[in-house]
Amino acid sequence: MNAPFKPAGQAPAKPDVDVAILGSGFSGLGMAIALLKDGRRDFVILEKAASVGGTWRDNTYPGCACDVPSHLYSFSFEPNPEWSRMYPTQPEIRAYLERVADKYDLRPYLRFGKTVTDLTFDEAGGFWKVTSDDGQTLTARVVVSGTGGLSRPVLPSIKGMDSFKGKAFHSAWWDHDEDLTGKTVAVIGTGASAIQFVPQIAPKVKSLTLFQRTPPWIVPKLDRPMHGWEKALFKAAPVFQKLLRGFIYTRMESRAAAFVFKPEAMAKSEALARQYIDAVITDPALREKVTPNYRMGCKRILISNDYYPALNRENVALVTDGIAEITPSGVRTTDGIEHKADVIIYGTGFAATDALSPTQVHGRGGRHLNAEWAAGAQAYLGVTVSGYPNFFMLMGPNTGLGHNSIVYMIESQIRHVMDGLRRMEAAGAAWMDPKREAQNQFNAFVQERVGKTVWNSGGCKSWYLTADGRNTTIWPGFTFDYRRRVKAVDPTAYDMERVRAEA
Secondary structure, eight states: OOOOOTTOOOOSSSOOOEEEEOSSSHHHHHHHHHHHHHHHOOEEEEESSSSSSSSHHHHOOOOOOOOSTTTTTTTTOOOTHHHHHHHHHHHHHHHHHHHHHHHHHHHGEEEEOOOEEEEEETTTTTEEEEEEETTTEEEEEEEOOOOOOSSSBOOOOTGGGGGGEEEEEEEOOOOTOOOOOOOHHHHHHHTTHHHHHHHTTTTTEEEEEESSSSSEEEOOOOOOOHHHHHHHHHHHHHHHHHHHHHHHHHHHHHHHHIIOOHHHHHGHHHHHHHHHHHHHHHHHHHHHHHSSSOOOTSOOOEEESSSHHTTSSEEEEEOOOOOEEEETTTEEEETSSSSOOOOEEEEEBBBBOHHHHTTTTEEEEBBBBHHTTTTTTBTTTTTBBBTTEEEESSSOTOOOOSSSSSHHHHHHHHHHHHHHHHHHHHHHHHEEEEEEEHHHHHHHHHHHHHHHHHHHHHHHOOOTBBTOBBBBBBBOOOOOHHHHSSSSGGGEEEEEEEEEOOO
């Protein structure tokens, strides 16, 4: 199948493809497989990089791993009995996605090196014009965005960053050519990435200064290698792996009760986390620095067995004073001290609430989705947006999780997209567009509920929230309730436009 891209300005009488999928991580591959299983082969997968994998291709920092157990962090229809550990590492997840792409013969549908910069809906033609950064375009009746919320690294805005004379990089753009052995290293940020790579690099560097703004809640990681007999059992009798997956799902899902409906119930977990700190951190002053003063769950709960021990090392220092500026030779804090560094590593996370950038999306009647979302993203069921027909999102606004596997949510959303495609065909419709009233009602429900959750009422600032405090990231409820809501398209919530008669 040859790429249907063509020079800009050439619009066909009918779309080049039926469906254009953006991204080749779990969302993009899962969507493509669903289309194939339904007998649909008129689609392409547009990928900015040169291989599949999404965030698990891009993040290659030392110690990179998932905080959801392996047997749940995988497609339900494609279990992997060969996971080496209870928690999967980045190389293993990437290899899993590569195998999935091969098994389902997705390579012919992949278009690598295609960063989509603009999506414009042609109302007269009833299709989307998809423009990539090389200036080429294709048209598609349906666009499914699977780019995810953790795909755009964020660098902090600190005075003097450009003046630093040493090597500096974000953890998501890890410079593997930079040998850290014997170097003086500064790490800015103590989020999910930093607590994984800090223990890996601490033994090899001369010194490591870790700059912390807010301490995370950390609990032990119940990780271990998978036994050979377990792998053999899962291969011989897949039902046992399915039972393990169900057990893990139920255990993780039970946490939503406290996160959403009774945040004060997190107090018991906080006490256990403090016991963990007391048992591992030997210095009382350091204990105080790493002990959070906000409700557990307000920020992402992290899991690690080696982060606190790394902080005990003589060559590691935790600094909690604010950063005033980056100097040519290091980091100066607000107390006037300059902390020398040969290398600065930014562990400062991702633009989780910036759902579309850098892609510009233009809908019906001149609508511009990026502008509409300037005050916070919203969508109907987190999947579709009023005024943007046949534009579907996987991992859209308010469908992220703080307690379970996002793959479960992705598969739920894919079912919604597939039902929408079938309903359009049954109705003889060219496109489907959610009604504004349905979208407003759904988002009123979401914001009313999320305001009572630990993510909004826990007394912290997090990447779940926009700059003005609006939560556009998290689903405020049980994942099985979300699946129930999106399982089938409600025809009363959508406008269906019929296909025009041939001229």
